[in-house]
Amino acid sequence: MNLERVVFGFFIILGLSLNYAFVAGGVGAPAHHNVWVLTLAIIINLVAIGLKLGDRSQTGALLLASGLVAGLLLITARIVWIVVEPDSGGAPGPRGMADIVSIATGALVANIVATVIVVGDTLLSRR
């Protein structure tokens, strides 16, 4: 068992899970989405990117790329949240929420790709 694989696998799968946890629910329903989950997903994603820095293998490069895509989209979603949030406080309206959730769904795809690569690489190496 390789500690690096355990740690990286943990962060990649946790990132995917949090991302899904944020996206799950109605697209335009503000009550279904939590800003804390989104923020946590961003942090976990950034950690996963940091862990992949310095890996010179092909799969490492692909994982870094998919991590960057997911991070970029999640941060965009968080910025949109800040912009559409009403000054009086409270959650964004249904239209703004729909934008945020669709961008975060895009990040979910990138996270799924990364997870598939990690699982596939591990299964292929059979050790």
Next chain:
Amino acid sequence: MTPTSDLDRVTMIVLRYMRRPLFALLFVYSVGIIGMALMPGRVVDGEATYMNLFHAFYFFTYTATTTGFGELPGGFSDEQRLWTIFCLYTGVIAWFYALGSLMRLFQNPHFTQALEEYRFARRVERTREPFIVLCGFGDTGSLLARGLSDHRSRAVILDSDPERIKALGVRDYAVAMPGLHADASKPKHLLAAGVEHPACRALVALTNDDDVNLKIAVMARHLNPRLRVICRSTSSRHEATLRTLDNVTVVDPFEIFAQLVCRAIARPELHNLNSWFVGARGVELGVPVQVPRGDWILCGYGRMGRWIHHHMQAQGIRVRIIDPEADTGDVGEGTTLIPAHADRETLEAAGIDDAAGIVAGTDHDSENLSTLLSVAELNPETFCIVRQNSHENQVAFDAARADLVLQHSLTAARRILKLLISPLVQELIDWLAEREPARTEALVDRLRAAVGEAPPHLWSVRLLPDEAPAVTEYLDRGGAIAVGALRLDARAFPEKLPCEPLAVRRAGQSIMLPDADHLLEAGDEILFCGIQWAEHMLQATLHNPYTLRYVVTGVDGPRGYVFTWLQGERETSAQRSH
């Protein structure tokens, strides 16, 4: 003088040939058009109208080519109609004359040859992938082309027989093999075939004429001194000349054949390994043919017979020769010679009853086959080696009761293919031939353990930055890699991939059957034999630095900066605590 290209030649022939017909057309067109413009047309408002020059040209164009649209652009007067009749006949005749000349030009064999040469030269020039120039497309040539095609290697073929080039056109090769009917000994054709092309790897001269082969080799040596030349030669006089040229390998099909025959007799285990390497039909690794010991009968004492006799004597095998044309002086002391054809009587006289084996090695397939029949009747226990001359008689030889059928065109083609594709294999075989049989048997056992029943796959790996980046990087950093580490399976460490390293080539020196802990250097070439998929796994090891480090050290090292740093911290703290 600047050399004229084939394109210049083709254009010039067309122009020179078409000069007269073109002048005839020009003259008829001018007269017709001017005449038409001068003919008074229909009278409009009391004045005759005239056709302008453009309309006259338009009219003449459709008339002379017999398209005939009618009276365009307006109705004609009688004068114009008269002139139209003149135009029609002269125009049509001039066109037929011009077209006929063109037809004759295209039927001219010299012109078609020039055109073929031009097309061929252009095809070769545009080739970007490495190729081999093959001069002579006979039995050996076509077998070699087939072998090259199996290895996805291109060839450019020259043969002086147009029928052979036509035969080439209907072959189903896996890669493009342009061919030209031309005399390969002419430097012009060698240039067209690309001996100076940067992608040209080697030239193989395989025509049936030794003089032509020598000429080709010499021409090619002058045109491109760096080019590797492999030349077929059966005469010792030519061979001596060829050996003085550097970069030329001489291949004597008779000598190769004789060597194979004698190896099959004296070193069956090596013959078995060699046949398995080249993928001969029906060969099972580790199951050599059992050749009995004793005196041998050799039928046929021509060029090949002499070589076989020579090799057999070197192996200490006594030979009795049957040949109607050989002299007693030729065969030397201690060799029985029966100057007759090999029939039942002479075979009995040669002592077929107590002979260990017989080599039916005349240059007539029918004679060899009939010898086999006689032997089968007289002494079925005798080991029969038969020479097959023509590839077309394959079926008859398959049906014949022979222990070993050898075809000299096939053995020569295989030898040349080995020289071109994997020269290390031949070196290994020769190396093993000089050593005790136990070494070969040990190798066969190792190969059988690694490869099993699968057909062999031979490939070589060069430790260069673009072919094995991980390895060169690792070596540059001062790491040491043993040849045994490379073949470990990263998926099931420390098990081995189904392949065996056969040889390492370093700076012109070859190390045969390297030990597992033999250290590698950048620039080495390693020859592997194994199962096809092992090559892909090995490729992964050569390209991925982490996989390589894992198979070399057995430790799955950290990949990212974070874990590399963490490990470094841990190591320093471990050192401090000591």
